[in-house]
Amino acid sequence: MNRAQRRAPLVVIATVLLVGLSACVPAPEPAPTVTVTQSAPAVTITPTPTPTPTPTPTAAAEPEPAPAPEPPAPPVSPNAMGGQTDGGNTATTPWVSDSGPQQFAMGPAVALNDYEYSYxxxxQDQVLAIASRFNLQVDDVVRVNFRCSDYLEVQxxxxLDIRWPVDSEQIGGGC
Structure with a gap:
């Protein structure tokens, strides 16, 4: 085989390859055209600052009115605070009541009427505990029972007469 005959198959293969590859590659786009022109000297532009708006003054908030004062507490019945010492039985004086035996007030009590007990x-009883048992103050029991003696020496x-004292019953008076 001569040289030309050996080359022919190679040329055919190379041509087939070129044709095949050229079908896959897109055609090149034309290059853009650039036109250069001479321009005037550059002008510097300074931006104008935008003025910030001044906030409009708002009306000052009016202070809330002070709350109305609390209404006064309703009157308290005399023995709700432990008794009264200013004047004995009145139309509004509550009845004396026995809350029952308690420490240092274990003695028996007998109701004489709605507002008086015999104790x-x-x-080991003490006048403070006895007064507490009947919702009275010590001064109430002392004014009625110990006008001329020391209540600490109770035996x-x-x-004892357990009731509200009257105005005439003063500690130390009438001895």
Whole structure:
């Protein structure tokens, strides 16, 4: 085989390859045309600042009115605070009531009427506890029972009158 015959198959293969590859590659786009012209010297442009708006003054908030004062508390019944010492039984004086035996007030009590008891002092009883048992103050019990003696010397077996004192019953008066 001569040289030309050997080249022919190679040329055919190379041509087939070129044709095949050229079908895959897109055709080149034309290059853009650039035109250069001489321009005038550059002018510097300074931007104008936009003025910031001044906030409009708002009306000052009016202070809230002070709350109305609390209404006064309703009157308290005399023995709700532990008794009264200013004048004995009145139309509004509550009845004296026995809350039952308690420490240092263990003696028996006998109701004489709606507002008075007879109390017999037991061992270790104290006037403070006795007054508390009947919702009275110590001064109430002392004014009625100990006008001329010391209430700290109360003895077992003493009989006390448990009621609201009247105006004439003053501590130390009438001895």
């Amino acid at each position: 017999t002092v037991a061992s 077992p077996g003493d009989v």
